[in-house]
Amino acid sequence: MTSASRDARTDWESRIGRHTDVRTYRPPALEAPAGLEATPGRGQVTLTWDPVDGAVGYLVQRADAPDGAYRPVEVGEPLVRAVPHPPFTDTTVVPGRPVWYRVSAVGAVDDHEQPACSPVPATPAADGAARCMVAVDAAAALGPVHRPWRPMIGSEHLSQLGYGAGPGGRHIGDEFAEALRMAHEDLGVRAARAHAILHDELGVYREVDGQPVHDFSGIDQIYDQLLEIGLRPIVEIGFMPRDLARDPSKTVFEYDAIISPPRDWERWESLVADLTAHLVDRYGLEEVRTWGFEVWNEANLEVFWAGTPEEYLRLYDVTARAVKGVDAQLPVGGPASAAAGWLDLFLEHASSTGSPVDFLSTHTYGNAPLDLRALAARHGFPGLPLWWTEWGAHASHFNGAHDSVWSAAYLVRGMVSAMGRLDALAYWTVSDHFEELGRAPSLLHGGFGLLSVGNLRKPRWWGLWMLEQLKEERVAADVTGDGAGDMVDAIASRSPDGSVTVVVWNGTADVTKSIGEPLLDRQVELTVTGIPTGRYELRHRRLDERHSNLNGAWAAVSQGRDWPDDEDEWAELRRSDRLQDLEPPATVEAGDDPITMTFEMPMPAVSLIELRPIA
Known part of the structure; x- marks a missing residue:
């Protein structure tokens, strides 16, 4: 591991858990679920209950006694313990030990104050035929x-397409391009969503004698190659160019992506407007209308946004106005939040200000995505397209679960759960050619990719490939x-x-x-x-x-x-x-x-x- 990788990883691990909590909206009161049943089996208990109108998910809690201390069953990220629907199988139990369950509906990811149903008991078995x-x-x-994996897949920043020799002596650019091509041809994927299209590596923005200079030739090379592969870009608008950043010392990742708000909002708006107009001129309006413009990445995490929640909402408004100023039918959305956060904040803001929202985007790891249809509808956005632009088996880098067969079964389970209730579920990511916290130290190192360095198919690839054979x-x-x-x-x-x-x-x-x-x-x-x-x-x-x-x-x-x-x-x-x-x-x-x-x-x-x- 290089010193830069070590520093990036230490910084990431110290800040990744710091969420910027904003609770200005209280979800409506929901009924406690009726009909809870707990059916024990060998090594597990399977729970069913009746769905509740208005719920985005359900918090399953367990205790060791009927009047004991109930705690959420630990699945998914700590902030996303709710599951989207019944049934739910609890495999965290101890065989032979009695437990009690209760379930409450939730109206948002952090809505843990709704009434729970009466508890029911179960004792998982330690043996027997199963x-x-x-x-x-x-x-x-x-x-x-329904194939929610097809609209898009997650990708490391696309400038890797121009890289040379890398881990294991492999050529990064060639293998990265081939990985994207395999996702398109073998999995049916239509678009790639990646970070850092405005990173200084591509030379998009600089100031000369105090005046802005825009240069989109680096982006052109990337998008030309991506489109030749057969994929469209989901344009994640970020990170901040150094010369435009209010505080360029605020960075994330080994490649020093700047997470600062702009120091000049008019110049930021001009940059986005010029980029959007350039893309339309180069690729055609009808083509670019099929893309998506997503504003920033996970601004509800301190590690990705050095501004305030209010400044993110301003960033969204300014960016959306710049995109729509080129053409009103270009799709723009957000908040691209971590752990399904800020969704009420974002839609409440859009509803009150009239800021355009063509899709709602968010992320989660370790659990099936929540059902956000009711959340969007209660803010006046029924039928709003729901894009989960990052989803995966585990949120941490270099975790062995990413390479396991378990993660393939997790992927299949989650994709089928998502069918018919969301519009896109982008697995993060396509390839182990990935450098956020340092490049791959070995062939199987717990990388996020569906494909290893060398484009060997990891178990998760096969899980998704099997679904594509339906x-x-x-x-x-x-x-x-x-x-x-x-x-x-x-x-x-x-x-x-x-x-x-x-x-x-x-x-x-x-x-x-x-x-x-x-x-x-x-x-x-x-x-x-x-x-x-x-x-x-x-x-x-x-x-x-x-x-x-x-x-x-x-x-x-x-x-x-x-x-x-x-x-x-x-x-x-x-x-x-x-x-x-x-x-x-x-x-x-x-x-x-x-x-x-x-x-x-x-x-x-x-x-x-x-x-x-x-x-």
Whole structure:
């Protein structure tokens, strides 16, 4: 680790937890959820309850006695303990120890004062058979498959496209471009959202003899290449150019991104307006109308904004006015907040001032995104597009959970949870070519990327790739049994040619189980009905500790080394870089009886099961 990396990491860790709390808005009173049930199973308790109108999520609390001290079940970030909907499987329990649960609805991420329902008891089991049944009815259509990962993916700053040699002796620019291309071609992603488009590295703004000089040639090179790949930019407007910063000493990351407000608001507005007009001139108005202009990044964290909340709102107003001054149909939004913060503050401000908002954006890690539809509606923005422009398994850098199979099951669970209730869920990030707190020290180092340095597919890539294999139309998949509906769940789909694709997973949001937990392993019985009579090829591919797992492939090669020694070792890793069959493909007959298969499903694991008609 370089001294610059060490300094950046120390600074980050000292400030990342400092949220700027602003509570000027109190959410409306919500009813306590009715119908709470706690069903114990082996190593877990699964909770269900009736949804509450106006809720964005639900705070699940647990105690060791009915009148004990109730505390939130620890999932997700400390400030985002609420879950978006039932059911919820609690795997943080101790088998054999009785517990009591209560649940309250929340109207905002920090709304912990709503009434809770009456507590219910449960005692998780320490042993016994644990089975789940997945019943797919391919004749029961539910509508098109929603794919919230397609609108955008997170990316390290795009100036990396011009970089040379980097970690492991790999060429950063070439591999970074290829990673973005893979996301577009293999995952269906349409746009990339990245930091630092106004960083001084690109020479966008300087002052000569006291006068502003704008130069967008560096941005042109980046966006030209991105569009050639097939991706559009989500233009995150930040950080602050040095010559325009009120306090250029306020920075974040190893590359010294300046987090200060502008010292001259008119010059900031002129910069944004000129950049927007330049993009329209270069790429065409109809093209740029399909992009998005997001104002700053996580200003509710001290580490990303050296101004006040009021100054951020001013920044938003000035920036939005500059963008809309070029064309009223260019989409602009925010607040791009951490941990779903400042959303009421932001929309209350926009509602009272008339400042334009075309999408609401925020971030979270470690939990499925909250359901923000009711929050937007109560401020007068029903149907406002909801963009989660950062989402991931864990918020910390260099954390082994990022490389684990657990994070793949987490990703699948969260993406399916998000279907139909938000517009974009951008996984953070596409590649381990990433330098916020220093570059990759080894091949598997707990990096945020779906792809490693060298563009080897990490488990999370395979989780998202399996979801992308779903067919056009979603069909019914009823899951019952021990931990069903949250920990163990499934999504099924069909295509007009009669093919059926099912993704089944066993996973929990409980990061303490990221290396697995035998008590949570399950046997799964899958049945498929509602398909035309005939012969089908049945293929079952699997991601788990022993299948399709880069960790195991690298362990077999590395002998404790940080990087492959030569191209032969890279080639060996690429040969195993595929989604492996759990068992050989087979031919099955569909008739009066359902197609049935039984298999073991460790926790964590994800299965892709495909039925293709044989002509």
